[in-house]
Amino acid sequence: MVHRLEPLVVRHTRRIPRPCGPAGDGAVAARQFDAALLSVGFKLSAELLERLSALSEGTVVDTAVRTLGTVREMVGDHVRHNVYFVDFPANVPDTYDFWMRCVAEALADDGARASVLEQLSDGVVDLLTLPSYGRYQHSYTEMLGHHEELIAAAGDRMTVLHLGGDADDEVTALYLALAGSGTPLGEDALRDLEALAGKCVDGPQPEEIPVRESRAVINRARLRAGSPPLLDTVTDVLRLACALSDGDVTLVTATRFRGLSRPVRRALLAGLDSVVAAAPAKLADVHPYREDFKRLGERLHPHEYPQWPHAADVFAVARGEKEARSFDSRVEELLGMHDVTGAARLLKSAPGKLFRSLDRLLRMALDQDERTAVAAAAEEVVAEVSGRVLLSVREHLANRARETGEPRVFVNRLGRAWVTEDERPPVLPPERERLVAVLDAELRRRLPAPDHLLIDPDVLDVALPLSGRAAPAGLGVLPRGSVSAVEGELLRFFVYWKQAAHRTDYDLSALMLDPGYATVCWLAYTNLADLEGEHSGDITEAPDGASEFIDLRLGAVRGAFVVPQVNIFAGEGFEEVEESFFGFMLRDAGQRGRPFEPRTVRMKSGLRGPGRVALPLAFLRGLDGRWRAKWLHLYLKGTPSANRVEANQVSVATLLRGIVEREQLTVRYLTGLMDASTTTLWDGRTVPEGPVTYIGLERPEGLHPESRIVVPGNLRDLIPA
Incomplete structure (x- = not known):
């Protein structure tokens, strides 16, 4: 059971629970494990490498298998990223020449010739009817043969995995951190909390569970374990009912309630009755969710339980039969x-x-x-x-x-x-x-007054996570409104998606804007190459998964803003596909390598939003000429189909202006309020000997074991109660 939860600990904390097993000479296997991690941009801390080296080879191998699968998924290397143009970013053709080539190949195809000739007679050709358009023309292995090995560079990402405590202790600590969070969790973190609650519900609990959605998933685990749910409002009961039906505990979208067993119905009605009996004014909380309570009443049958009259009042208010002034x-x-x-x-x-x-x-x-x-x-x-x-x-x-x-x-x-x-x-x-x-x-x-506050300067412009929904789960993801430095000559975006049931076409695009937010140019399937860079080619279906890339030479970019976006041209939405994610890589000009190189990935996040156009982040050129990322995590409604960068450039520019010019509360603001005895900006090398409160993007090696460490994964801990 604990091994099943270890990936959650690694993803959230960058710690591997202390490996246990027979002693032995695992040094060779540990070094091989470390080398395999290096290929995807991770490495073992010195303490963790030493621990593994003292264990048996089999224990090390088991740990490596579990961990490698987790980190490869974190960075997006768990799938194969092919490209339409086999030499990308080299030899990307002119868009018009490419389309003409596809038409010529279709005319040479006996099965497609008649249809193409008919379309040509009408003056318009549908690219999707051309056999060679939008579908990979080579295998993944053939594509690899066209690319030289990546040359290592000092700027490649390197994420350190640290030695954690005992597995049970790490799982419990993560449960307590998520359950006690004072800010709402994102969708993925809420799902992780649900998994953790199943194991930890009978163990230590946080002093308070302030977020109602978190309380709902914990209450479901408590109910299934035979423990009484924690209820103090009528909406707590409604959220619990939604959780039991695998519905939306945030109450944003309506839940289709399932049939509930008699013991569950009794627990919910008893909970409603006790809440209202203790505070009748809480009946007023029914009004915002009247329709939800009406539908829930149809499943609970409160008339069958006269011993809980206050529960019946809840549904009477929902039906308008009883007044409860809010x-x-x-x-x-x-x-x-x-x-x-x-x-x-x-x-x-x-x-x-x-x-x-x-x-x-x-x-x-x-x-x-x-x-x-x-x-x-x-x-x-x-x-x-x-x-x-x-x-x-x-x-x-x-x-x-x-x-x-x-x-x-x-x-x-x-x-x-x-x-x-x-x-x-x-x-x-x-x-x-x-x-x-x-x-x-x-x-x-x-705010606390630490004796020694050690701050990584790179974290100062990270926005405070006032809601976990302001940033999706992923690697290197920062809250909406954050600004982070971009160091490198080549910037490469990528999107991957795998359709669930219907043909689905996602289009990766990049819009370039001038300082006045006017369009300079764009890269997309309609403009495959320009001064700034190249597009890897349009893929129009993804039954086995598909990827698209855009390569940008930052020194050649005209304008002040680059806005990557993912447009849904056809098919399933971001919340309907089997999987979808976006990210970006940074490289030096001479590194070469495959289109997707995991150790150059700086950010990878899931695409799970309600619109048809995704805007994960934007890149801003400052007055000093340096580029920075501004994190957006936004979705535009778009149109049901055929979303294109050309059609949404005005709305994207207007939205970007509003985001860029808005003042965000950042780590800089909050640390400026802390009354620390000593505050040090970390130089990236020297680690103090004594305990510190460290705030940064990554945990350094060598910190005193009694140090308090705050990194993006637990940045919510900075928010005062």
Whole structure:
């Protein structure tokens, strides 16, 4: 059971649980394991190599097999990446010449000639009807024969795997970290928590499970293990019912409830009854999910259980047969009467709601007395608001200093993005500055004061992960809004997808924009080669998996922005295919190698979003001429089919402008509030002898064992409670 969960520990922590087995001379096998890891951009720490070398060869081999499979999947090397043009990036033809060649080959094909001649007579040829278009014309092995071996370079990625503790302890620690997270987990992390809960539900538990979605998957494990679920709101019960039906515990999309066994129905109804009996006002929480509760009632049959009358009240409210006035309706009534002071006074009993309503209250205030009352109410209850809400409001207020009419970007919890002009009246400087000072002071009070704070400068511009959904799972992935350096002469994007049931065509494209966000050019299947680089060729179906690449010479890029995107031309969406992911590699000009070289991969992330156009990140050229990545993790709605870079360039440019010009709260901001005795910017070489609080992109070797380590995988730990 523990071995099955080891890959989760490796992915989340970059630690291999302490290998156990008979002692022996495993040094040769350990060095071979390390060499195999090097080929995919990983290596063993000195401590882990020493531990493996003291074990039997069989133990080392077993550990290597499990770990290599995990890290190869992390970097995207678990599949074969072929290309349409066998010599890519060399010998990529002109687009028009290539299309004419495909037509000529079709005319020479007895089976296709008649159809092509008919199309030519009409003046339009469908590329998908040409036998040689969109399908690999050579095997993966034949493609490898056209490429020289990759030359190692100092800039190649190298991710160190460290020695962990006992397997059970590592699994439990990971469970506690995910279950106790104060920020919502992403889809993959939530699925990992579900797997961990099945083993850990009877063991140590976090003091608090603050995120309701996390509580739902843990409650399912508790119910299956015979333990009572943790319920304190009616929506906790609804989320648990969704989890039991393998539905959406975030309640964003409707769940089709399954038939539930009688013991489960009794547990859910008893839970509802106890929640409402303890706090009848919680019946008001039914209103936002009335339809969901109605459908759940059809499965639970509350009329069969008269011993739980308060549970029956929940469904009576959902059907409109019983009144339960909500807190929000009382607030709206006061605001409808323009009683801003009264609304602020009422909202003090729900501090989180007050802070999320500050902008609206200040805009509605008619005079200085009302604005002062709102600010004073916030000051009185700031200590009762969660750190995540405080940081969100702090970031919001920083961006309210911008002029009216600037682009306003909306991103929902699924990553769907849209833009509109910001026509809101401003939040006046006195109140905005007063509230910013209050927020900074409260956050400073809650943050730890480490004796020695050691910071990797590369992490300072990483955005704070106020939601785990702001970044998908993967390797080298940073939260939305983060900025990271890009070092290398050649930048190569890649996308891989494998269709589940229907022909599916994903198109990788790259849009180049000037400093004013106007289009300079693009690379796509409609423009295979330009001054900036080359496209690997269009693949139009993926029953066995397919890949597309774009190679860019950064020194030749015209303009200031490069925006890679994945367009769904036809077939299954990002959440419907069997697998899909995007990433990028960095190389020196003389490295050569295959189109996909795992140790040059700097980022690989899953594509799992609701739109038909994916925008994983953008690349920005600074005034110093250096390139940086800006992490987006966004999806545009697009059209049902035939999405192309040419058609969405304006919307992409507008969205990019809104994201680039928005101020993000970063690690730099939060570490600036920490009252550390000593703060050191790490030089990448010298490691202090004593314990430190280290914050960086990768954990260095040699840190004192009592050090606190914060890297992207647990960056959420920086968010104060």
